[in-house]
Amino acid sequence: MMSETAIAAPSPTPRWEADPVLDVEHLTMRFGGLVAVDDLSFAVGRGDITAIIGPNGAGKTTVFNCITGFYKPTEGRLTMRRAEGEEFLLERMPDFQIAARAKVARTFQNIRLFGGMTVLENLMVAQHNPLMKASYFTFGGVLGLSHYRRSEKEAIGFATSWLEQIRLIDRADDPAADLPYGAQRRLEIARAMCTRPEILCLDEPAAGLNPRESAELNDLLRLIRDEYQTSVLLIEHDMSVVMEISDHVVVLDYGKKIADGPADVIRNDPAVIAAYLGVEDDEVEAAEEEVEEIKEEAERR
Numbered sequence: 001m002m003s004e005t006a007i008a009a010p011s012p013t014p015r016w017e018a019d020p021v022l023d024v025e026h027l028t029m030r031f032g033g034l035v036a037v038d039d040l041s042f043a044v045g046r047g048d049i050t051a052i053i054g055p056n057g058a059g060k061t062t063v064f065n066c067i068t069g070f071y072k073p074t075e076g077r078l079t080m081r082r083a084e085g086e087e088f089l090l091e092r093m094p095d096f097q098i099a100a101r102a103k104v105a106r107t108f109q110n111i112r113l114f115g116g117m118t119v120l121e122n123l124m125v126a127q128h129n130p131l132m133k134a135s136y137f138t139f140g141g142v143l144g145l146s147h148y149r150r151s152e153k154e155a156i157g158f159a160t161s162w163l164e165q166i167r168l169i170d171r172a173d174d175p176a177a178d179l180p181y182g183a184q185r186r187l188e189i190a191r192a193m194c195t196r197p198e199i200l201c202l203d204e205p206a207a208g209l210n211p212r213e214s215a216e217l218n219d220l221l222r223l224i225r226d227e228y229q230t231s232v233l234l235i236e237h238d239m240s241v242v243m244e245i246s247d248h249v250v251v252l253d254y255g256k257k258i259a260d261g262p263a264d265v266i267r268n269d270p271a272v273i274a275a276y277l278g279v280e281d282d283e284v285e286a287a288e289e290e291v292e293e294i295k296e297e298a299e300r301r
């Protein structure tokens with residue numbers, strides 16, 4: 001006979017706990033007397049889209065700079081776990097090795113393409129490391145060895161497939177600087193993907209995009225997660241991007257973590273709403289109503 005009280009099914013362990021590709025533990029970054037990141041711990045799930053959000057100056061870019069080796073953290077441990085089992089302590093590695101060996105790629109708040117190179121060349125440069133190895137550090141390329149020629153053909157094929165996916169194949173031979181802004185953003189993401197990363201870190205990828213371009217960005221990030229099994233870690237202010245595509249959201253305020261969970265839980269968290277709107281605790285209710293109105297307005301549009 002069935003028990004009268006239904007036993008609630010245990011909620012599944014989130015991927016960032018069950019299979020983290022990156023573990024950030026007790027990360028602290030001080031600049032003189034300023035604590036930009038303060039004892040921060042969170043995990044990035046393998047194959048998840050994880051967003052770091054928070055008001056201006058919360059410490060988001062500093063976290064990225066620590067993960068990608070631009071800054072050496074004052075304290076803390078950053079463990080990258082590659083799919084084939086290798087582990088890397090990123091805080092001990094120089095930035096070029098973080099990219100080449102740990103397979104962490106990034107883009108910046110301001111676009112950093114090689115403007116004078118063609119669109120295709122930007123994607124070929126990103127494959128420089130494997131091509132250099134294939135050319136036995138130049139000699140094979142100069143002598144035209146078949147092994148090098150095959151690798152070069154593969155690199156062109158990979159770059160071309162990315163240009164098709166971001167709909168820039170017709171602009172392959174144009175200088176990157178001639179592309180419209182939204183297209184440059186897509187190209188920058190494709191260039192980072194050409195390094196075949198396991199984590200792609202994107203610093204405000206939707207900044208300056210119009211609503212149509214933002215929607216295209218969402219599709220591109222889903223493609224990267226679903227088709228390439230690449231974990232995505234992004235900093236973003238555009239909540240339509242964050243809430244629509246993120247599997248996991250980490251919220252910072254004054255360098256500390258104030259919330260961490262699935263997007264649908266985070267969007268209704270009073271502490272997050274208060275931090276975002278810069279309100280005191282007793283004003284949270286009014287702020288929540290304001291947020292509801294904004295959401296309804298966005299849904300109507």
Ligand SMILES: Nc1ncnc2c1ncn2[C@@H]1O[C@H](COP(=O)(O)OP(=O)(O)OP(=O)(O)O)[C@@H](O)[C@H]1O
Pocket residue numbers: 031034035036054055056057058059060061062063
């Ligand atoms: N190199 C640095 N030297 C001194 N202070 C810094 C440095 N980098 C960042 N900071 C300070 O650390 C704090 C966090 O900055 P950070 O850029 O990480 O915030 P953020 O959340 O990315 O902000 P935003 O959303 O405006 O980009 C800020 O007070 C900033 O002024």
